[in-house]
Amino acid sequence: MTAVRGVELRGVGKSYGETVAVADVDLRIEDGEFLVLVGPSGCGKSTLLRLIAGLEPATTGSVLLDGHDLAEVPPEDRDMAMVFQDYALYPHMTVARNLGFGLKLRGMDRRERDRRVEEAARMLGLDDLLDRRPSDLSGGQRQRVALGRAAVRQPRAFLMDEPLSNLDASLRTSMRAELTRLHERLGVTTVYVTHDQVEAMTLGTRVAVLRDGLLQQLATPLALYERPANLFVAGFVGSPRMNLAAAKVADGTVRLGDWTLPLDGAYGRDLPEDVIVGIRPSDLHLVPDGGADGRPTISVSPAVVEELGSERQVVFPVAARPLDLDGDVAAPGADADARLLADDHRSYFVAALPARAPVTADRDLTLAVDVDWLYLFDASDGRSLRGASSTTLS
Ligand code: ADP
Numbered sequence: 598m599t600a601v602r603g604v605e606l607r608g609v610g611k612s613y614g615e616t617v618a619v620a621d622v623d624l625r626i627e628d629g630e631f632l633v634l635v636g637p638s639g640c641g642k643s644t645l646l647r648l649i650a651g652l653e654p655a656t657t658g659s660v661l662l663d664g665h666d667l668a669e670v671p672p673e674d675r676d677m678a679m680v681f682q683d684y685a686l687y688p689h690m691t692v693a694r695n696l697g698f699g700l701k702l703r704g705m706d707r708r709e710r711d712r713r714v715e716e717a718a719r720m721l722g723l724d725d726l727l728d729r730r731p732s733d734l735s736g737g738q739r740q741r742v743a744l745g746r747a748a749v750r751q752p753r754a755f756l757m758d759e760p761l762s763n764l765d766a767s768l769r770t771s772m773r774a775e776l777t778r779l780h781e782r783l784g785v786t787t788v789y790v791t792h793d794q795v796e797a798m799t800l801g802t803r804v805a806v807l808r809d810g811l812l813q814q815l816a817t818p819l820a821l822y823e824r825p826a827n828l829f830v831a832g833f834v835g836s837p838r839m840n841l842a843a844a845k846v847a848d849g850t851v852r853l854g855d856w857t858l859p860l861d862g863a864y865g866r867d868l869p870e871d872v873i874v875g876i877r878p879s880d881l882h883l884v885p886d887g888g889a890d891g892r893p894t895i896s897v898s899p900a901v902v903e904e905l906g907s908e909r910q911v912v913f914p915v916a917a918r919p920l921d922l923d924g925d926v927a928a929p930g931a932d933a934d935a936r937l938l939a940d941d942h943r944s945y946f947v948a949a950l951p952a953r954a955p956v957t958a959d960r961d962l963t964l965a966v967d968v969d970w971l972y973l974f975d976a977s978d979g980r981s982l983r984g985a986s987s988t989t990l991s
Contacts, residue, residue, distance in 0.1 A: 608658035633801035678747035854916030875972030881948035919944035
């Protein structure tokens with residue numbers, strides 16, 4: 598039997614004393630895939646990456662590469678190249694020597710070394726910088742050298758831990774594009790850690806969302822956005838974030854504050870009475886002159902209109918219990934209800950309207966609700982009540 602190629606985690610867990618950094622993660626990273634591990638600070642993503650690299654032993658479970666258990670394989674023999682946010686280039690060496698030094702240490706002959714360095718330099722646009730020292734480079738150029746140093750090794754996998762987080766916003770955007778291009782060119786299996794959901798969505802072939810050491814959902818970026826498995830993923834993915842508030846289900850409708858919205862066929866009949874409703878800001882629309890095309894409408898009183906140029910965001914109150922959006926929204930197993938702000942019966946929702954939409958903060962407004970994209974979550978455990986993505990693992 599031929600082994601499945603790629604990296605596989607089987608029931609991997611890691612504890613530091615009482616702290617559970619990673620809990621029982623099952624995950625298969627396909628050969629050639631760009632998999633992103635994302636989640637808030639402290640969710641265990643760096644620990645997971647270190648376990649794959651072999652920098653620390655797992656407390657439970659095993660890490661496999663191409664079907665082989667790596668437990669006895671030290672990091673230097675795993676053929677995985679790590680890239681961190683601090684590039685740790687050798688300051689006294691030129692770019693060319695920085696790129697080739699690791700290969701030299703491994704005893705590679707000079708001709709092959711030069712060939713690989715040239716190839717990486719060309720791919721990463723470093724040709725003209727080969728004679729410079731790191732101190733003469735910009736932050737973006739240094740990060741490209743760090744990437745090049747990993748690429749020349751032609752490893753089985755790249756393991757990247759927040760490699761772009763020291764760069765300013767515009768540079769991050771262009772480096773994201775370079776990383777995608779590099780991955781398309783080299784096709785090397787990549788595991789990429791970030792806390793930034795935009796980075797995760799734009800880079801990942803698939804994205805694994807972690808929280809408190811637990812895998813919440815593993816899916817393509819679009820599936821995460823369209824079919825979040827639970828409240829946590831729903832609130833984490835998407836900007837502006839999904840509007841969420843407590844509601845009641847009755848007679849095939851959902852009562853959200855003063856509004857009654859019909860439920861579409863995606864929801865079965867066995868719904869709990871207490872739910873959390875989610876509506877993405879982009880699924881609220883201005884009603885055109887011709888009417889709402891049969892879509893249900895809500896009448897709202899804007900509190901604020903935020904001008905973003907490319908769109909206008911209307912913030913309006915909803916007479917429903919809000920979720921504690923400053924803290925984390927609930928994950929499976931957590932007591933979601935406790936996170937509702939019990940005494941407050943006013944939430945704020947956001948509608949993302951087109952540029953120059955004719956709205957002002959002093960005038961009431963009618964919005965059509967795209968009920969096909971209404972989300973319902975069980976108020977008791979935060980699970981999606983809509984069929985979640987089939988690749989959900991939690
Ligand atoms: P992330 O990368 O998602 O920010 P980490 O993997 O760094 O999270 O950490 C996950 C949890 O494990 C945190 O609670 C962190 O404090 C703890 N942790 C990580 N490394 C150690 C360590 N060497 N010793 C003790 N606790 C650690």
